[in-house]
Structure formats: C-alpha cells, structure tokens
Amino acid sequence: MRKLTCFSFRLSVPWRSGAMVTMKRLVLILFIVVVYIWSAAGTHLSISELVKGLPQLADIIGRMLPPNLEILPRLVNPTIETLQISIWGTTLAIFFTIPFGLLAARNISPHPLLYKFGRFVLNATRSISELIFALVFVAAVGLGPFPGVLALAFHSVGMLGKFLADSIENIDPGPVEALLATGANKWQVIAYAIVPQVLPEFITLCLYRWELNFRSATILGIVGGGGIGFELITSMRLFMYPDMTTILIVILGMVSVVDYISSYVRSKIL
C-alpha cells in the first residue's frame, strides 16, 4: 500500500451525467411498460374474462372430483412406460452429448469451425421443443414410446451439451498443462485432467435432466409419443374428468418419486 486513499463522500457520478443516467432510466422504464401493454393487447389479457370464466372453471373442477380410482390398474403399464422413456431418453442424450460437448468447448475443440458447429448443433436442439421433435419422430418411426425416447434424447442434448462445454471451459488449466508437459496425448489429457474435473458436475446435471425428462415424458403421449400422456389426452377427449384427476395424481406422485431418487443419488455422489 504505497498510496493511502482519503475517505470522502461524494456522488458516484457528476451531476450533469447523473441527469443523463436518470433520463436513460426513465426511457428504459417507459420502454418496458410499452412492451407489457403491447403484449397484453396481443394476448387479449383480460381480468373480466377470467372472472366470467370462473364459474365454468369451478364446474370443471366439480366434475373432476372425486377421482375415479377404478382406472388405477389400467395406469400401471403406461406409468412404467413413461419411466422407461425417460431413462432411455436421458441415456441416449448423454451418449450424444459427449462428442458435441467436447467440440463446443473452446479450450479443447480441435478447430474453431468445429467449435462453431458444436455450439450451433447444441443451440438448435435446445431451441426445438421435445413435443415438436416427438411429432417429427412419430411421423418417421410411427406411434409409440420409441419416438418419445428419440424426442427426449434430441432435445436434451442441447442443454446437457451446453453445460458440459461450459464446465470444460471453466476447469483449472494447471493439471492440463502438467499432463501436456509429461508428453501425454490429447485423449490422455482429456481422461486424466479434464474428466475428473467435470465428472461430478456432469453427473448432477444428468440426474437433473432425467427429472425434467420424466416430466416431459408424461405429456409426450399427447402427440402419440407413448406413456401416460396418451391416457391423459384420451380421458380429456372423452370428457372423463374423474379419470383425468386420477392420472394427474399418478403423475404428481411419480414426479415426486423421481425427484427423490435423483436427489438421493446426487447426495451419495457428491
């Protein structure tokens, strides 16, 4: 500490530019307000409509109760199928994520163009919803759980790959340098200096993705992608509201179970 700073209180900005800052803030706030009003007009946002709709809503809820528990045995197989879809959807996603994640990490990507390509693939798959993927794969391989698996796998690659690439970019470069200095080749550097650093975080992420995928798997049936979602959409179309309630309760229960398993495994790993 060569220079001692004198403590004094003053405005963080001179007052003239302070006025500028205030102006800029006002313009920003005005802009945000305009965006909200514009979007409300576009979506016919209306409290009165909601209030008018309340009796109908109450009517539907009334018809949904009590849940029809007689259909429970019929739900066992679709529920198991949903779980199986989420397991394979996530596993395939992890499988595809590894090469694209490696390409999309700036510090180990073999070429800047491959880096761009990797990032593009990840952004593209992430921005297309699993329902749209499911529609495409139902058209390609037919109705059933398999297109659901493919839909989850393709959509999940985007998020898993982006996080994998980011965590590879954030590793401690010291061990990489040390491994290079021993003359180790690129694969050995990855196996020894990079994998041990990113693995715990990546496993956590995959478990989290599995939770999300289970939730998504419950609605894939709506577009023909198998699982409990098919039962849900069927009972909705046939106005079997008590059946619907039972299905929703089963989904809620299964989501909680999957979340519990995932967080238990996570706590055991870390």
Added chain:
Amino acid sequence: MIEIKGLYKEYGKGAKALTDINLEIPQGQFAVLLGPSGAGKSTLLRSINGLVKPTAGEIFVQGEPVHDLRKLENVRRKVGMIFQQFNLVKRLTVIENVLCGRLAHSNCNVWASCLKLFSGQDIDLALHCLERVGLERKAYQRADQLSGGQQQRVGIARALAQCPNIILADEPVASLDPKSAEKVMAALQSIKEQDQITVVVSLHNIELATRYAERIIAIKDGVIVIDKLANMLSTSDIEHIYDTAVDLVEEEFDCNQVAYVHA
C-alpha cells in the same frame, strides 16, 4: 543437456518477455534461475519443454529440437516438470497422479491408460517413485487430502515416473512453508545426485538458491545478467543479484523470507 540459442519471446505486440537468451546446461547440472517475478524465468523454463512457443531462436533438449511439433511429445516424455501450484489432478489418487508420468511412454497403451489401466511394471515404478519422496503410505489417498508440501513431493514423484533426463521446476517452493520448501529442495538435490538428472529450478529466494545451486543464472527484464557457477560467485555478484532482487523483496515479502530473517 539443454542448448538455447538466440531465444526471443514477445507476448502480443512489443511486450518483451525474453531477449537474446543463449544458454548451455550440461547433463547433471543443478542450475537455478534467479530473479524477481515477471523477469521471464517462467517463460524461459516453459520454452524448454515447448509449453511456450518462442518468437525466435532454437532450443535443443538432448540434441532434439523442441520447435519440431511432431517430435514434441518425444522431447516432453523425458522432461519432468514441477509447478508452483503443484498442478495435481485433485480428485485422483496420489498413485494415479504419479502414473500420469508414464502416459507418454511406449510401454503404456493409450486406450488402456484412458481407462486407468497400467502394467504392473508401471505401478511398481510409481510406488518406487513415491517411496523416494517418502510418500509410499499415501499412495491410495486422494491428492487433495495431502498438505501442500506433500502435494509438491507427489509432483516430484510424477516427474520421476517419467524416468527423465531433465527436471524443470517452476518456483517449486513459492507456495510452501520454509520447512516443506527445504524438503522439496533436498528431494530435488538427491534426485540430481543419484540419477545424474539435469535440474533447472526457478527461484526468487537468494538464500535457497546459493545453498542448492551448482550454477546461478540471474535474470532481469528478460535478460541474463549473471551466469556463474555458484562457487565462483563474488561478493559483488551477490550484491548485484541482491540489487536485482530488491524490488522483489518489497513485492513478495512472504513467509519464506520472514523465516530467514528469524534464522
């Protein structure tokens, strides 16, 4: 044997790190690069195994050119390196870290090694290297459970596992307490004595340097200012080095120096 001819290194535009370095370090010599931080010691050491690409000049290690990228892994295989921050893989065990030193050797299968499979021979060698630094009992602990001094000795064992001709050590004791620093320097010295390995250490502690070095190469602002055998150093040389190091003592008044003041 290390030969450095007309070495220049610039970072970006005009930021000169090294200027016209010419050095020849014979096999089996314990040489210390001495100088304040930012003098270019680290850049010089890292040029020797190609971690830093020189702007101009040539470097030969055991007669092999370091600038030939196809042969770089061959050169590095026989050059061990020790770092200020140890650079161990913290989540791996001690012995796995030491085995990293075997990765580039021909008896090590690349794909098997990626699955952490090594020959019994390599594992025996790694255990022997740990024994030499006094850490054979810690072999199966995770590296991050060891103290700083112990981690640095694992770093030395990793370098030893390479069966190197040369060991480069970049500020190996700067992050250590004086007692651990002494152990690390003594380990380097005994390795040099027993295996006739060339050891090049960068230090900023003059007292340690004069006690361990056979040859002292003082660097300031990327230029070699003194290059003499340690027993040929005159008092004026030492004063010269001390002048060089004055800024340093002010800047980096760390626990090492405090300890020597007390001693």
